[in-house]
Amino acid sequence: MLRIEVLIDGQASLGEGPLWDVQEQRLYWLDSLGKKIHRCDASGAEQQSWDVPEHIGSMALRQDGGAILSLRDGFYTFDFATAAAEHIVDPDPGQPRIRMNDGKVDRQGRFLAGYMDYEEREPLCSLFRLDTDHSVHTLEQDIICSNGPCFSLDGGTLYFADSFQRTIYAYDYDTRSGAISNKRAFANFDTLGLNGFPDGATVDADDHVWTVEVFRGRLVRLAPDGSIDRCVGLPVENTTSITFGGADLDIAYVTSMARPINGVYPREREAGAVFAVHGLGVRGVPEPRFAG
Amino acid sequence: MRIEVLVDVKTTLGEGPLWDVDEQRLYWIDSFDGRVFRCTEDGREIRSWDVPQKIGSMALRRDGGAVVSLARGFHLLDFKTGDVELIIDPEPDKADNRLNDGKVDKRGRFVAGSMDTMEEGPNGALYRLDPDFSLHTIDRDIIVSNGPCWSPTGDTFYFTDTWTGEIWAYDYDQDTGNVSNRRTFATVDTSQGGAADGSTVDAEGYLWSALVYDGRLIRYAPDGSVEREIRMPVKKVTSVMFGGPNLDILYVTSMAKPPLPRFPGDGVMRGSLFAIYDLGIQGVPEPRFAG
Numbered sequence: 001m002l003r004i005e006v007l008i009d010g011q012a013s014l015g016e017g018p019l020w021d022v023q024e025q026r027l028y029w030l031d032s033l034g035k036k037i038h039r040c041d042a043s044g045a046e047q048q049s050w051d052v053p054e055h056i057g058s059m060a061l062r063q064d065g066g067a068i069l070s071l072r073d074g075f076y077t078f079d080f081a082t083a084a085a086e087h088i089v090d091p092d093p094g095q096p097r098i099r100m101n102d103g104k105v106d107r108q109g110r111f112l113a114g115y116m117d118y119e120e121r122e123p124l125c126s127l128f129r130l131d132t133d134h135s136v137h138t139l140e141q142d143i144i145c146s147n148g149p150c151f152s153l154d155g156g157t158l159y160f161a162d163s164f165q166r167t168i169y170a171y172d173y174d175t176r177s178g179a180i181s182n183k184r185a186f187a188n189f190d191t192l193g194l195n196g197f198p199d200g201a202t203v204d205a206d207d208h209v210w211t212v213e214v215f216r217g218r219l220v221r222l223a224p225d226g227s228i229d230r231c232v233g234l235p236v237e238n239t240t241s242i243t244f245g246g247a248d249l250d251i252a253y254v255t256s257m258a259r260p261i262n263g264v265y266p267r268e269r270e271a272g273a274v275f276a277v278h279g280l281g282v283r284g285v286p287e288p289r290f291a292g
Numbered sequence: 293m294r295i296e297v298l299v300d301v302k303t304t305l306g307e308g309p310l311w312d313v314d315e316q317r318l319y320w321i322d323s324f325d326g327r328v329f330r331c332t333e334d335g336r337e338i339r340s341w342d343v344p345q346k347i348g349s350m351a352l353r354r355d356g357g358a359v360v361s362l363a364r365g366f367h368l369l370d371f372k373t374g375d376v377e378l379i380i381d382p383e384p385d386k387a388d389n390r391l392n393d394g395k396v397d398k399r400g401r402f403v404a405g406s407m408d409t410m411e412e413g414p415n416g417a418l419y420r421l422d423p424d425f426s427l428h429t430i431d432r433d434i435i436v437s438n439g440p441c442w443s444p445t446g447d448t449f450y451f452t453d454t455w456t457g458e459i460w461a462y463d464y465d466q467d468t469g470n471v472s473n474r475r476t477f478a479t480v481d482t483s484q485g486g487a488a489d490g491s492t493v494d495a496e497g498y499l500w501s502a503l504v505y506d507g508r509l510i511r512y513a514p515d516g517s518v519e520r521e522i523r524m525p526v527k528k529v530t531s532v533m534f535g536g537p538n539l540d541i542l543y544v545t546s547m548a549k550p551p552l553p554r555f556p557g558d559g560v561m562r563g564s565l566f567a568i569y570d571l572g573i574q575g576v577p578e579p580r581f582a583g
Contacts, residue, residue: 001296001297001300002296002297002525002561002564003294003295003296003297004294004295004296004525005293005294005295006293006294006570195484217523230559230560231559232525232559232561233507233523233524233525233526233527234523234525235293235295235522235523235524236523237523267518267520267521268520268521268522268523269293269520270293270522279297
C-alpha cells in the first residue's frame, strides 16, 4: 500500500536531479542552489555530500567512475575522491542570466542538458547534447527553463519540458546520431487541467512518463499518448523531480525545494526534503551511465 | 514524517476518526454507506457495523456502546447486537437535512450539528445532547456543521459551517454547556477549492483542520494563524484525529466518491484511512459520552 516517507529531511534550497545508480545501489541528488551533490542508500542511510563550485543543474555517473555535471557555466567532469570539478566546455558562453539546468543520459550513453533563464521569464536558452567524445551539439533553442529530459524505453522518443511554457514536448530521437526531429506537444498542463508546472521527469518500465507538478505538489503519471493515468499528491507543494530506485526499482524518490517563491517561504515543515514513495506498484528502469 | 495508507477501505464518505484510549482502538465511519469501522493503531483487526441510516458522527459511551448521530436523529448503538435505538430526532420536519459531525466535550456532553444535504441553504443547527438525553440547540442557520472540538482546557469551542469559509471560536461554559461570543477564529484558504471539514485540537492547543477537496491539513495556532500545512495524497480529506499508544499518530479519513458531481475525484487511494507518523506532536484523550 502507498507509503510516503521523508527519506532525508534535508531542507534543500532547491533539491533536484534524483538519480539511482544500479551498480552502486545508491541514490544521488542535488541541491542546485546550495551547490551540493548528496548520496545515500535506498533507506536514506550512509549519507555523503560533495560541494561543487557553481550552481548545479544535473549530474550523471560515468561508466568508468566519477560524474559528469551541468553547472552554471557548462559541462564539467567530477572526481568523487578529490571533489575536483574540471570544466569541459561552456556551450553557451557570455550570457550571465542563464545557467545549465536539468539533464539526463540517453539510452546510448550521451548526456543531454539544457539551460534556464535565472529570471524564469524569457526564452534565452538552448538544449545541448554532450557526446561521448565530449563534443557539444545544439538540439533545441528558445527555451525559458529546460526540465525533465527523459527517454522512452526504446530510446526513440525524447521527452523534454519547458516548465514555463507549461508543456512537455516529445521528439523523435535518432538513437544512432542523437539528432531530434518532429517536435510536438506531448502534455500541455493547461489542456490537461493541471495547475502546476512540469519539472523533472522519468520514464517507468511500462513506458509511462512521471513528472512532478511543481507548485502543486503532485506526481503525475502520463500514458504514452499524453493522457493522465494518475496523480499522487505529496506532502509539499514544491516538488521538483522524480526517479525510481531501490533494490527492485520500485521506490519513487522525489526531491523538493525549501527556497522562497516570490519572497514567501513554504509553510510545510518538510519542504526541501527527499521523499520516498513506496507502494505505487510501478517500477523504473536502470539509468544509463555517461559513456564518455 | 511518514504518510501511509493504513486501511485501503475506499469509504464512500470516510469521517469521524476517533481514538479510544481505553480500548486502544481507532473508530471511524462511512457517513454515506452507514457504517462504523474499528481497527488497531496499525490497521489490524478490522471490524465493521452497519447502521440503518447515513451517519454523521459517533462517540463511545462510558458504560459501553456508542451514541451516533444518524440522518434522522441521535441514536444509541449496541456493538454486541448491532441494534440502534432512537433517542431523539431534533429535526423531524426537515427531510432534506441530516445530522453530521459531532464530538464530546470535556464533561461528557455530545455536541453534533445538522446539514443541508444539498449543501446550499442555512437550514441546519448545532445541538448538544446532555448525559440525561435532554437536547439543546446551541447555534442555528448552519449549512453544513463540521469540525466541533475544544481547546485542551475545554473553555473554547471550535466549529465550522463548511461553506462559510470560516472556522469559528466560541466561549464554552463547561458547567452549563452553553456557548457565547462567537467570533471568526480563522478564515479558510478556499483559493484551491477547499473547505474546512473535520478537526481536532492537539496537546499544544493547536487546531488541525482537514481542507476537503484541496487535499491539505492545516494546523492553526491558538491565535488563528497558520502554523503549518501538510499536503495529502488525495484531495478529499475529511477529518483528523490523533491516536496510537502515544497519541502521536495523526489519522486522516477521506472520501472515495464526491457527494455531488461538482467536486473532484481521487485516484486509487480514494477513500483510504491514512496514518501520519513522526509529526512530533501529540493529541489529547477523547472523552466518552457520559450518558
